[in-house]
Amino acid sequence: MNYWLMKSEPAAFSIADLQTRPKKTEHWDGVRNYQARNFMRAMKKGDLAFFYHSSCDVPGIYGIVEINREAYPDPTAWDPENHHYDPKSTPERPLWDMVDVRFQRELKRPVTLAMIKANAALKHMPLVQRGSRLSVLPVTASEWNTLLKMENT
DNA sequence: GCCAACGTTGGC
DNA sequence: GCCAACGTTGGC
DSSP states (O other), rough: OOOOEEEEEETTTOHHHHSGGGEEEEOOOOOOOHHHHHHHOOOOOEEEEEEESSSSSOEEEEEEEEEEEEEOOGGGGOOSSTTOOTTOOOOOOOOOOOEEEEEEEEEEEEHHHHHHHHGGGGGGGGGTTTTTSSEEEEEEEHHHHHHHHHOOO
8 A cells, every 4th residue: 555645726626626526536637747647657546645735825735535546548638628638648549647536534634834844754755845846746654644643733 | 969948836 | 926946848
């Protein structure tokens, strides 16, 4: 079992939105970065991920989701109407993948980016590295447990 | 293969 | 809205 962190702008798609979806499940589409895509390809069904809200008043971790389906082609990449359209990807040769995530729970209170930055045990997370913009990133078991404890403080 | 220009991300 | 950092593109 591996752990991950996935970013979303809550104005576009939040943890609360996920909870309202049928079966509380949604495709994680729109990823157009190779490194993030490769992390999604490494995800296994049953892996857990933190749901991170970015570009908002209080950036941070707001919930937990479960990987419900492993990586498969992202059809929004070959839809010219889609904001994330990429003509390099075709149904014959898909370039971009997505996974399905299922709502697990919201955190009792958010673990904010400020809290994460203030914790020395988390200083190696790509999230807090200078200039890191990865929208999907791995979390070690140790970091996962540290972050879970911070939910209660 | 280099590198300038450009677009995007995302915190502040 | 600003801007730093990064990835991508495309001319040469």
